[in-house]
Amino acid sequence: MSSLTRLATEVAEVADGLCAYLDDSPSPFHAVQTAAGLLTAAGFTEVAEVDQTPTAPGHYVVRRGGSLLAWSTAHLPADRPAHTAYRVVGAHTDSPNLRVKPHPDWTRAGWRMLGVEVYGGALTNSWLDRDLGLSGRVAVRDTDAPGGVRQHLWRCDEPLLRVSQLAVHLDRTVRTEGLRLNDQQHLAPHWSPGGGAEGGFSDWLAAQVDVPREDLLGFDAMTHDLTPARRIGGDGELVASARLDNLATSYAAVRALLQAVAEPAEATTPTVPVIVLFDHEEVGSTSERGAQSTFLPSWLERIVLAAGGTREDYWRALAGTVVASGDMAHATHPNYPERHEPEHPILMNGGPVLKVNTNLRYATDSPGAAAFALACERAGVPMQTFVTRSDLPCGSTVGPMTSALTGATTVDFGAPVLSMHSTREICGTLDQAGYAAALAAFLTPA
CATH class of the missing domain: 3.40.630.10 (Zn peptidases)
Structure with a gap:
């Protein structure tokens, strides 16, 4: 060779x-x-x-x-x-990413929303209009584990969430003055219009990790972009991810x-x-x-x-x-x-x-x-x-x-x-x- x-x-x-x-x-x-x-x-x-x-x-x-x-x-x-x-x-x-708050469930304008906090110095505009999954770590009740608590990882790579950008027709200044985002007001992902699935985020997460809701004692949950890493460029000389x-x-x-x-x-x-x-x-x-x-x-x-x-x-x-x-x-x-x-x-x-x-x-x-x-x-x-x-x-x-x-x-x-x-x-x-x-x-x- x-x-x-x-x-x-x-x-x-x-x-x-x-x-x-x-x-x-x-x-x-x-x-x-x-x-x-x-x-x-x-x-x-x-x-x-x-x-x-x-x-x-x-x-x-x-x-x-x-x-x-x-x-x-x-x-x-x-x-x-x-x-x-x-x-x-x-x-x-x-x-940097968007991390789920302890009590994240709320509704606005008929949408089920998920409360998140910006972690680190994220370029927040890059989180708009993307298919987002969720992943992290959970602590669940387990009488056989040390301290009665067992930790394990979980991830969901389904397109669960989206932070939709405001249409240009409703913000005519965005092209001249730039995009301005308020972390509290504009970055909460929505995951269904109207009623959607029953229960809140904790109920959904408990089902994901297959434990009763009362046994879900804590979580570290965060969003991730679902676009896979890939080589790009004319000769594949770059990695985008x-x-x-x-x-x-x-x-x-x-x-x-x-x-x-x-x-x-x-x-x-x-x-x-x-x-x-x-x-x-x-x-x-x-x-x-x-x-x-x-x-x-x-x-x-x-x-x-x-x-x-x-x-x-x-x-x-x-x-x-x-x-x-x-x-x-x-x-x-x-x-x-x-x-x-x-x-x-x-x-x-x-x-x-x-x-x-x-x-x-x-x-x-x-x-x-x-x-x-x-x-x-x-x-x-x-x-x-x-x-x-x-x-x-x-x-x-x-x-x-x-x-x-x-x-x-x-x-x-x-x-x-x-x-x-x-x-x-x-x-x-x-x-x-x-x-x-x-x-x-x-x-x-x-």
Whole structure:
């Protein structure tokens, strides 16, 4: 097989795998379930947080709600020092959407409506006139479960809901003054005119998960666009989908870890490869499973202790650790080039993106930048550098808070995307293969 054929095959494989992952992951809980499935199918052992941390060398994965952490020690010598440093790739599983309120049922103008709250910085106009499904997690009564409560995931991919836009005939200014949406007034989906199905949302959800209504104790429910992920463009060189921000990075991280454990590098100083996929990045990361939680630092410490180390060994391990915080990066928009830093254009299919901000909205410093540049070099992929215009505010990532919690050298990176936070975003197929390759090289430094 020629190198060009091999490259084309790899690009297609990664793009198709990403599309499948996106379609299987309508909520953060499903994204974690799908990622865990990919890892366990490749030989990773899932552990529970309440169990003892494994002491035997191996590949392991743990979940906390919509977050996941996986690591491998199988390639390390049996007498490795307990203070062996980590290489960590971080991403997040949540995306902006419309989430169902606790008491969502109401009617207006003869329509049955569903009360929702906007989650994160959604481009709300992109949720109009789309067929929407529902997915999430439920807590149900189960006397045989710990605490009497059992949790499980659910999804409905039927076209249940729609947020219909006002006709232009009734809003003549929309073409001259732009669309203005009030989150409370204009974004409530309708799901039937008139009476429709009997009962309210909780009755419908209880039937979906096959429990009596009185046993449905709580839910995390959210909408998702039903249009499947697909390759588009003249030569299929783009992927269009919901939730590319940031499931494209989550998928690349999983692929990178699988490659890292399958082909461990012969490093002068071995490291422990780790991926961590956080929930709640889009709303600030302050939760029991967000990037500001104990999830990452507690598990890094538990791995050290399981290797016979001490608290001192844990801090020594962190001192040698490098974290790569991944989130999608703004490609230069052809219709709005003036909104981008002119000396730092970001090209679609131009390679992974190093993200820099002197006000620390990104955590990148020169040692972190060097680590990522070397990873791209080893992977044979080009690297781009993103800087926000000086007269525009800059978004942030899990990088700065992860850096602060661990004290580890941290670098922020991404892959180019357009329409970030829209219901339908696009990225480059070539970028996704390069993304995963660069992260695999990062996890296995020579």
